[in-house]
Amino acid sequence: MxxxxxxxxxxxxxxxxxxxxxxxxxxxxxxxxxxxxxxxxxxxxxxxxxxxxxxxxxxxxxxxxxxxxxxxxxxxxxxxxxxxxxxxxxxxxxxxxxxxxxxxxxxxxxxxxxxxxxxxxxxxxxxxxxxxxxxxxxxxxxxxxxxxxxxxxxxxxxxxxxxxxxxxxxxxxxxxxxxxxxDFPGFVSNRILLPMINEAIYCVHEGVATPEAVDEVMKLGMNHPMGPLQLADFIGLDTCLYIMEVLHDGLGDSKYRPCPLLRKYVKAGWLGKKSGRGFYIYE
The missing domain is CATH 3.40.50.720 (NAD(P)-binding Rossmann-like Domain)
Known part of the structure; x- marks a missing residue:
């Protein structure tokens, strides 16, 4: 056509x-x-x-x-x-x-x-x-x-x-x-990307490392152009939470459970770059 x-x-x-x-x-x-x-x-x-x-x-x-x-x-x-x-x-x-x-x-x-x-x-x-x-x-x-x-x-x-x-x-x-x-929840891109972002948030939540340290490891160690937490801020933490909930509901596996810190930031209105604050503070 x-x-x-x-x-x-x-x-x-x-x-x-x-x-x-x-x-x-x-x-x-x-x-x-x-x-x-x-x-x-x-x-x-x-x-x-x-x-x-x-x-x-x-x-x-x-x-x-x-x-x-x-x-x-x-x-x-x-x-x-x-x-x-x-x-x-x-x-x-x-x-x-x-x-x-x-x-x-x-x-x-x-x-x-x-x-x-x-x-x-x-x-x-x-x-x-x-x-x-x-x-x-x-x-x-x-x-x-x-x-x-x-x-x-x-x-x-x-x-x-x-x-x-x-x-x-x-x-x-x-x-x-x-x-x-x-047609599966999250397709390919978000089924792989969002659990990685969610795990990065767990690293901050559990005190493993600061957001800056987590991002530095992934940029310098894995050659990612942008760290997962900075990327989450650019995507929007509310969007990240929503996609994780779609994955969790659609696939029923606990490995897709959204990190409590992600929920807390969204409830606080810390949505990332668009709100001026997420894992980083934006002017």
Whole structure:
């Protein structure tokens, strides 16, 4: 199937990044959110990214301008009636995503594929609220989207081979590397990453080492570009806790039990970089 017009729902950091790479791939893109101010903030971030690319010689000004001309703002979900493909990047909440996919199923043309950028929620369950489960799939982009090459492409129980092939082609057109993953809690990336972060938090919780020491060990000893606790702060400790709970509930193994210190920080509002404090303090 040929994809020409794509809608991204959610103009936050992930959604705006997805919109940018889709427009850079030559697609007409609708960037949608509940309020125009949210969309404008997302577009401002895209313009900043493109200006940086121009200043560093990665793009010409003409290329940057062409990307922006392929993007339109949207605050009406009914605009989805004109698109071939939708990617949602809204909050990680099954009830909210379920309601959104029900609406999209009613609004979108019958050929349209519905994709979720969820980092942990089951694609099969999301697909079950629609009448087109064979056209529902997961596209888990990595942050920051314009830079990171990977897309985890998650097949739900009913996802068709044709849908997968279309998404694989679209991912490559966006300059990404698609990796096929089946629908299990946390998929591959977060099933491996989050327990490592959780164990790093246990090291602090049990007094094994300070956050700085834990991160230094992993950077210098394991050649990680960023320590697990600094990474947790960047992801958001509330998001880390949520994914650990999905893993614990979905797989039923005590090894996925969230560290009590992680719960304490989230209850205190210490969510990492976005709140100004997590395992580190941010200006």
């Amino acid at each position: 040929r994809i020409e017009k794509l809608m991204v729902i959610g103009a936050g950091q992930m959604g705006s990044g997805i919109a940018q790479v889709a427009a850079a791939a030559g697609l007409q893109v609708l960037l949608n959110d509940l309020k125009l101010e949210f969309v404008e903030k997302g577009l401002a971030g895209i313009k900043k990214n493109l200006s940086r690319d121009v200043s560093k010689g990665r793009k010409t000004q003409e290329e940057a301008n062409a990307i922006l001309t392929r993007m339109q703002s949207s605050t009406d979900i009914n605009d989805a009636r004109e698109v071939d493909f939708v990617v949602e990047a809204v909050i990680e909440n099954m009830e909210i995503k379920g309601e959104l996919f029900k609406k999209l199923d009613e609004i979108c043309p019958s050929h349209a594929i519905l994709a979720s950028n969820t980092s942990s929620l089951p694609i099969t369950e999301i697909a079950a609220v629609t009448r087109r489960p064979e056209k529902v799939i997961g596209m888990h982009f990595m942050n920051p989207v314009p830079v990171m090459k990977l897309i985890e492409v998650i097949r739900g129980l009913a996802t068709s081979d044709e849908t997968y092939a279309t998404v694989e082609d679209l991912s490559k057109k966006m300059g990404k590397v698609p990796v096929e993953v089946n």
